[in-house]
Amino acid sequence: MNYRHAFHAGNQADVVKHVVLVALVEALRGKAKPFFALDLHAGIGRYALAAEAARTGEYIDGIGRIDSATDAPPVVARYLDLVRGFNPSGRLEIYPGSPRLIRALMRPEDRLALVELHPEDHARLQAEFRGDSQVAIHHRDAWEALRGLLPPQPRRGLLLIDPPFEVQGEQLRMAQAIGAAHRRWPEGIIAAWYPIKDRPPVDAMLAALPPLPRAWTAELTLFDSLFPARLNGSGLILANLPWGVEEPLREALAWLQPRLARQGGSWRLDPLPS
Ligand SMILES: C[S@@+](CC[C@H](N)C(=O)[O-])C[C@H]1O[C@@H](n2cnc3c(N)ncnc32)[C@H](O)[C@@H]1O
Structure with a gap:
């Protein structure tokens, strides 16, 4: 690994993923019933941008381009408020990962399960949430945990799948995992992130998906031409998209795209076969 x-942390792909994530968790909060969230590839939860992130500077072209915006549409504004909550000095020093963003939106009755396989990252994640009785942390393989932890109780909730795509064939494994998750937890919202380097692996992954209810792909690219050696953009497969989230997501992607763009690019929110 x-x-x-x-x-x-905080790069263009994190921004897109985390804006979508905030929209989904906000929709879950829209009803009084408790929810369960499972983050299968959790990372460490909180990132000091002066540490490793400063070595790549990727966050400068991600959260760094929008963190002081005052004209963002509601979903992006909510996400920016959450990020600002981790940076009370007003300077962008900390970037919250998916576990911290979900946790920030949870009510006392909601629960979060985090899975992380990397031993060091798992230890840092554990330290981050020590003493938090609403958060369970698992040191295990995501694909195996998916079978062990689903279906959850309560049954309302969200699954985030966010692998690093460092091994060949991860796209097809993702499609299979989405199918397995949906069979075990038919009512669960699914958000599965993927990189856009070249089109054929993405199209093969989308073609390998089983029929899913209220399913969409949200994509945002930064360049007009795709060069397979670079991250040209990213997307998410969404299933059981809550009612009322589609329009705010369109607004968010339309606002984000020109702000994150490098040389053209585009965005889309398209239905998948159900
Ligand atoms: C893209 S990062 C996750 C970022 C995080 N979801 C966020 O948005 O803040 C992917 C994480 O998955 C972990 N990982 C890789 N393979 C895994 C596996 N088979 N099972 C569980 N975690 C894995 C990596 O160590 C890494 O921390």
Whole structure:
């Protein structure tokens, strides 16, 4: 396992993923019933941008481009408020990962399970949430945990799948995992992140998906031409998209795209076959 998210925290892909995540968790909070969230590839939860992230500087072209915006649409504004909550000095020093963003939106009756396989990152994640009785942390393989932890109690909730795509064939494994998760937890919201380097692996992954209810792909690219050697953009497969989230997501992607763009690019929110 070579991938360490600390080098990439707050980059363009994190911004897109985390804005979508905030929209989904906000929708879950819209009803009084408790929810359960499972973050299968959790990372360490909180990133000091002066540490590893400063070595790549990726966050400068991600959260760094929008953190002081005052004209963001509601979903992005909510996400920016959460990020600012971790930076009370007003300077962008800390970037919250998916576990911290979900946790910030939880009510006392909601629960979060975090899975992380990397031994060091797992230890840091454990330290981050020590003493938090609403958060369970698992040191195990995500694909095996998916079978062990689903279906959850309560049954309302969200699954985030966010692998590093460092091994070949991860796209097809993702499609299979989404199918397995949906069979075990048909009512669960699924958000599964993927990189856009080249089009064929993405199209093969989307073609390998089983029919899913209220399913969409949200994508945002930063360049007009795709060069397979670079991260041209990213996307999320969404299933059981809560009612009322589609329009705010369109607004968010339309606002984000020109602000994150490097040389053109585009965004889309398209339905998948159900
Ligand atoms: C893209 S990062 C996660 C970022 C995090 N979800 C966020 O948005 O803040 C992927 C994480 O998955 C972990 N990982 C890689 N393979 C895994 C596996 N098979 N099971 C569980 N975790 C894994 C990596 O160590 C890394 O921390």
